[in-house]
Amino acid sequence: MPPSKDLVAASAIPLILSILQRGDSYGYAIIQEVRVLSGGEMEWADGMLYPILHRLEKRKLVRSYWGAAESGRKRKYYRLHRAGAEELVALRIHWDKMHGMLQRLEGGDLCST
Amino acid sequence: MHADSCVGSTRSAELRDHLYCEVDRARSQGLSDEQAFAAAVAKMGESAQLAGEHAKGRSVFKSACAAAMRYERRDWQAGYRGPLMAHAIIWASLQVGVSLIVSSSDASVGTGLLLISLMTAMWWGSEQILRRALRQGGPR
Numbered sequence: 339m340p341p342s343k344d345l346v347a348a349s350a351i352p353l354i355l356s357i358l359q360r361g362d363s364y365g366y367a368i369i370q371e372v373r374v375l376s377g378g379e380m381e382w383a384d385g386m387l388y389p390i391l392h393r394l395e396k397r398k399l400v401r402s403y404w405g406a407a408e409s410g411r412k413r414k415y416y417r418l419h420r421a422g423a424e425e426l427v428a429l430r431i432h433w434d435k436m437h438g439m440l441q442r443l444e445g446g447d448l449c450s451t
Numbered sequence: 452m453h454a455d456s457c458v459g460s461t462r463s464a465e466l467r468d469h470l471y472c473e474v475d476r477a478r479s480q481g482l483s484d485e486q487a488f489a490a491a492v493a494k495m496g497e498s499a500q501l502a503g504e505h506a507k508g509r510s511v512f513k514s515a516c517a518a519a520m521r522y523e524r525r526d527w528q529a530g531y532r533g534p535l536m537a538h539a540i541i542w543a544s545l546q547v548g549v550s551l552i553v554s555s556s557d558a559s560v561g562t563g564l565l566l567i568s569l570m571t572a573m574w575w576g577s578e579q580i581l582r583r584a585l586r587q588g589g590p591r
Contacts, residue, residue, distance in 0.1 A: 365465065366472040384473065385495045388465060407468065414465045 340379045350382070350390055352433060355426040358400060358418040365391065365414070391416055399425050470495060530584045538581055542574040 343350075357363055357371050368391075369382050394400045399422035407413045418426075470491050477487035549570060553563040 364468070366469045385468060388462070388469075409471075411468055411471060412464055413468050414461070426478070448461070 340381070341376075346380060346382070348439065350387075352429040354387075354390065354394065355399065355418060355422050355429070358416055359423060359426060362415045362417045364416065368416075394422065399420075446451065466495070531582070534581065534585060535578070538578060542570075542577070546570055546574070 353372055353375075354368060357368050363371070365387050366384075369384060369387055372382055391400065391402075395402055395407055395416070399419055400413050400416045401419055402416050403416050405413050473494055474484075474490035477490045478484065482490060516568045546567065549566060550563070552564060558566075
């Protein structure tokens with residue numbers, strides 16, 4: 339079952355930051371990487387990624403620069419900023435907590451301390 | 452994308468690169484150039500949806516600029532470019548002429564500013580009248 343729209347939206351920023359932590363990338367490649375990582379289950383609408391990237395840039399979590407594609411075409415690349423790496427650490431903690439909570443619920447050990 | 456006219460072409464260049472990547476991918480799957488382009492455009496999403504996403508987080512200035520561009524584009528696309536340009540040239544010439552006359556006369560700076568402000572308001576008013584008249588006349 340593909341993830342809900344809400345879940346896709348909520349996971350977008352940690353996914354983008356995680357991908358950029360592995361190295362500089364650009365919009366199209368990020369979308370392809372998410373598609374591959376999710377086994378084809380997570381489909382981002384192509385045009386929707388860029389506003390998120392621009393917002394991350396505005397928040398100084400990532401920075402962009404222009405480079406050239408193999409074809410010589412002008413291409414905008416994104417790089418993770420230090421603040422972005424810190425934000426990613428915080429986001430991972432939140433996601434781990436959520437994951438832990440769900441696992442505890444599934445295991446039924448709610449009363450354990 | 453309309454708003455990009457206000458802030459430069461960087462965002463549209465980025466989307467264009469994305470579009471070409473998608474076209475290349477579709478071509479590699481055996482689609483013709485036309486089919487590949489149509490598929491890539493469809494994949495980018497509805498233009499209204501895209502505009503909505505891009506509008507999020509836009510500053511007040513850029514939002515106002517985007518609204519002005521949409522307003523302007525609507526009339527230009529309707530074929531009113533000629534009369535609107537002619538109107539703008541006439542008023543701009545009048546403003547320059549009046550400014551030259553005022554600067555060479557004994558009139559005070561305040562009088563000059565008042566005159567220019569009045570003329571700007573009249574320019575704006577007459578442009579609204581012209582736009583309305585053109586729209587009532589129907590698209591060309």
